[in-house]
Amino acid sequence: LTLLFLSFITLIKFSVHIEPWRIMISNSEDDRKFLNEYKPGPEDQKLRILLYGPTGAGKSSFINSVQTVLRGRPYSQALVDHTEGDSFTKEYITHHIEKDDDSFYPFILNDMMGLSKLKGVLVEDVELALKGHVKEGYKFNPETPLTEDNQFYIARPTPNDKVQILVCVIPADKISIMDSEVLEKIKNIRLKASALHIPQVTILTKIDDLPLEMHAKINVYAIKGVKEKMKAAQANMGFPLNCMFPVKNYHEEINMNREVDALILSAMRHIIQYGDDFIKFSQNRSEPKIDSL
Template sequence: MGHSQSKSPDMGRSQSKPEPPVFEKPWRRIEWGKISEDLEFVRNYKPEFEGQKLRILLHGPEAAGKSSFINSVQSVLKGRIYSQALADNCSCSSFTKEYTTYKIVREDRSFCPFVFCDIMGLSERGGVLEEDIKLALKGHVKEGYKFNPASQLPESHESYQKNPTPNDTVHVLVCIIPADNLDLMSDEVVGKIRRIREDARDHYISQIAILTKIDQVCPELKEDLKKVYILPHLKRKIEKFSATVGIPMSNIFPVKNYHEEIDLDDDINALILSAMKHIINSGDDCINFHHNRFESS
């Protein structure tokens, strides 16, 4: 008694190597400064089937940046800062209240054959019901329907579309997640995102996730957006979100929406176009899958 045991000099010390400030190589490749190819792809995309529209439904927590993403895509395609979808910088609640479809205009004023559908945000209380999102996926929600957080859209309502066409149904479900609030998402909201995702999967609807506000969690990106794929901190956030909701890493894209800028920026455009290229390819695969399934039935 009274004799103290000597401690190993390594006892209590972490055996893991310290995380490097940046990765030696980017974990995803982006052709910075060479966006013309992706820009032409998005501008000139045309579905294989005549009259077909690719419908992209955006959903996610309140104030995630859904409307800002629509405006950012429109800005890139028009070649100037553009605000079509109403966005709010003051409220932490959902600014979008109605089911709203946005057509995307090219520089020549023609419309792209894809549309964005913006909806009310998800929240613990007062947000859009997951049942209404599931109805929207199947094309049962008409344009302009004002979401009721207290009750699901009934079949008897004038805004319920009983016989949706292939252009009414959703081809890509895009989950918009703000990087700065990722760790604050409640289990209830995460559960809703997972169940909506599972419903989309059951209907063979493609799924993509967009991580917005990345410069709010990584100040380095305010100075140089090209660091986006070499910052371990940001990759950890993407990995955590992937593990939480089940969306593969290959289907998650970090972007910076246009917010305070008055001119376009090639690096912002590169990330937005990278995401849009994959959204369009995924949606086109969905269109072809459902067409071939219908033809063979």
């Protein structure tokens, strides 16, 4: 028994840093206030957040978790399937988040079919969604991309149809075994978004499915194993560490959890800030230049 206890202590020692490797300056209430008070610069502008990633990564669960945190109660508008297999989400779905005063937050989250080796969403369709050409309710075809003659094709997208920030949702427990074709699709999508100057953020889900030492009730940014998974995502897919945020989705809890809320609120604040920077960037590019006399 003594030997087992010493082995456990050794495991924790090598899995946890004494000092956190990332400091969260803001707190949950600051982040919540920021999200509640946020307004895009242009009038009637909505900040569109597009989520993509491998099948089963937790895109829909993350959307539900954001809704849960902002509403203050468990919420499950985005349908979720916890069985292994093809993508449960088949359509292009927009999620609006309602406030207590019956108004809506000025940012929206788009869910879509996941990436997989054979039956997942096509890179071409993700690019069309980024440009605002995909209409709500379009059912993705894993064999052929959306065409201009389709009723769900938006020929002349408005700024509100276009995506302002792209979020890749990656399961922490599957990074090392992710299919090479899926990795290649993620890299291609990143290139498409970069060509459009759209900012990109990575959400690292399922950190609670990592080995036992990850369940220690300490700052997640003091856990060595979480940082190692983030570095693996950086090496395999090119995501910068400062744009990567580990979260735990609400999926089994029936009550609110402060630690879960804090990570989700922090991630959402950064997502909104990056997206808002892009709105301002796009606005400045579209404004006519006045020649100096």
